Amino acid sequence: MADALSMKRREFLLASAGAAASARAAQTGSRPNILLIITDQHHASALAACGNPHLRTPAMDHLCRSGFRFAQSYTTDPVCSPARSSIFTGRMPSETGVASNGIAIRAGIPNIGEWLAAEAGYETVYAGKWHLPNSYTGNIPGFRVLGGGISGQGNIGDTCVSRVCEAYLRNRAPGVLS
Amino acid sequence: MNAGEAEGRGKTERAAGIVGEPLSPATLARIGAVKGFPAPGAGYRPEGPWVQAYRIFVCRGNVESGNEDVGCLRLERRPAGAGDSFKLIADQSVVHNDDTLHTLHAEMTCIRRPFAPLVEWRLTSRCRGASDALIPDLSVDESGRVSNGVVELHRKGGVARWKARGTVTSDWSLFAAIQDLPLGAVPAEAFDFLEGLSLLRTSYRLAYRGTVSWGGGGLEGPLHHFEQWGHGTLPYGFWLDRQRRILVAATLARAYILDDRAEEALRERREGRLQRNRQRNQRRKNG
Numbered sequence: 480m481a482d483a484l485s486m487k488r489r490e491f492l493l494a495s496a497g498a499a500a501s502a503r504a505a506q507t508g509s510r511p512n513i514l515l516i517i518t519d520q521h522h523a524s525a526l527a528a529c530g531n532p533h534l535r536t537p538a539m540d541h542l543c544r545s546g547f548r549f550a551q552s553y554t555t556d557p558v559c560s561p562a563r564s565s566i567f568t569g570r571m572p573s574e575t576g577v578a579s580n581g582i583a584i585r586a587g588i589p590n591i592g593e594w595l596a597a598e599a600g601y602e603t604v605y606a607g608k609w610h611l612p613n614s615y616t617g618n619i620p621g622f623r624v625l626g627g628g629i630s631g632q633g634n635i636g637d638t639c640v641s642r643v644c645e646a647y648l649r650n651r652a653p654g655v656l657s
Numbered sequence: 658m659n660a661g662e663a664e665g666r667g668k669t670e671r672a673a674g675i676v677g678e679p680l681s682p683a684t685l686a687r688i689g690a691v692k693g694f695p696a697p698g699a700g701y702r703p704e705g706p707w708v709q710a711y712r713i714f715v716c717r718g719n720v721e722s723g724n725e726d727v728g729c730l731r732l733e734r735r736p737a738g739a740g741d742s743f744k745l746i747a748d749q750s751v752v753h754n755d756d757t758l759h760t761l762h763a764e765m766t767c768i769r770r771p772f773a774p775l776v777e778w779r780l781t782s783r784c785r786g787a788s789d790a791l792i793p794d795l796s797v798d799e800s801g802r803v804s805n806g807v808v809e810l811h812r813k814g815g816v817a818r819w820k821a822r823g824t825v826t827s828d829w830s831l832f833a834a835i836q837d838l839p840l841g842a843v844p845a846e847a848f849d850f851l852e853g854l855s856l857l858r859t860s861y862r863l864a865y866r867g868t869v870s871w872g873g874g875g876l877e878g879p880l881h882h883f884e885q886w887g888h889g890t891l892p893y894g895f896w897l898d899r900q901r902r903i904l905v906a907a908t909l910a911r912a913y914i915l916d917d918r919a920e921e922a923l924r925e926r927r928e929g930r931l932q933r934n935r936q937r938n939q940r941r942k943n944g
Contacts, residue, residue, distance in 0.1 A: 626753045638853040639751050639759045642782050643795045649813045650794045
């Protein structure tokens with residue numbers, strides 16, 4: 480398994496810069512697709528790949544085996560929306576203004592969707608729970624929202640959200656999920 | 658015993674704060690999500706034909722706030738002609754936070770045996786946005802069948818095939834299957850579970866957990882409790898009345914509650930939200 484621990488910090492920063500550069504390179508035709516999956520409030524100890532002997536998490540274990548696993552990464556906030564605001568902006572919740580759930584990111588702070596769309600020519604799509612104010616959920620800057628999740632819960636929304644994501648991909652690029 | 662006392666004896670004095678226990682008829686009554694259930698129609702028989710409508714309720718874990726009905730599920734069981742097969746038609750509508758309405762329509766042919774094995778099905782999935790316009794690139798049309806232990810799913814982009822380990826049923830056909838079981842008994846064998854008619858999960862089991870008392874909403878007598886569990890999904894509880902109707906199915910924060918007004922209530926709620934969106938857009942237009 481590739482593990483970020485096995486890389487020196489300098490090597491990782493170089494690799495990260497490479498990823499950013501590849502986003503730029505996307506405009507010239509060699510653009511990778513980027514899929515960011517967020518499992519809500521999911522601690523590493525609840526993954527088989529991280530040593531839990533009681534749970535079966537084959538899909539995420541596969542991602543761990545075939546990619547990098549950051550074993551010493553820490554969230555900026557234990558509450559989900561503030562943590563997500565950091566993931567999407569690269570800033571601390573004290574800067575994004577998302578002090579708790581149900582608060583939108585402060586106006587004027589760009590998120591990664593806006594950056595990828597404006598700077599790298601990506602079509603940016605979001606589906607599922609974010610736990611924003613309802614008035615904001617369908618109008619997230621920088622993203623087309625496919626399905627905004629249901630009542631702040633993942634449980635009921637799982638099959639609905641996976642259905643709309645699957646439909647979007649199949650209709651846009653038939654064969655991509657075959 | 659009152660509805661609120663059923664099954665949750667000793668916990669009923671906790672009228673506020675966190676729910677603190679899995680959803681069940683007693684829990685739902687305690688938090689005000691269930692006041693009663695519709696009476697069975699004249700001549701109701703579990704083997705059909707019948708139509709049942711369920712409210713889809715979600716609970717955020719607090720007694721007082723954040724709990725709501727987000728959709729409805731309508732199931733219709735019809736004879737399928739000759740033999741021991743039957744038709745099951747499922748219509749599920751769920752409203753997302755961004756006012757997207759997601760609807761699933763599935764027509765299944767099942768066999769009248771334990772777990773109601775799937776033979777073939779057709780499914781459509783549609784999304785309508787906050788203005789009620791269809792979103793064409795989120796539409797899905799699929800068909801599938803189970804033959805010789807192989808699940809075959811035809812969809813845009815190709816055909817998927819999975820080898821099943823046992824009888825293949827689905828979320829919705831399990832409703833019909835459980836209502837058709839003798840109360841107090843379940844087959845011992847495992848079954849496979851086609852979640853949402855799209856994802857095969859293997860080695861599921863069903864257990865009979867006994868009865869819980871119930872006395873609310875004009876319905877007297879014990880409820881019969883079945884439980885389904887297996888890898889990859891959280892356990893489902895099913896509570897049936899003596900007529901073998903599923904009154905409540907629940908898993909974690911989600912419950913399906915038998916309610917004749919479920920479809921009408923969702924339509925009214927949806928229309929209210931569309932009206933609100935239209936007014937908001939008009940206000941924005943007017944500056």
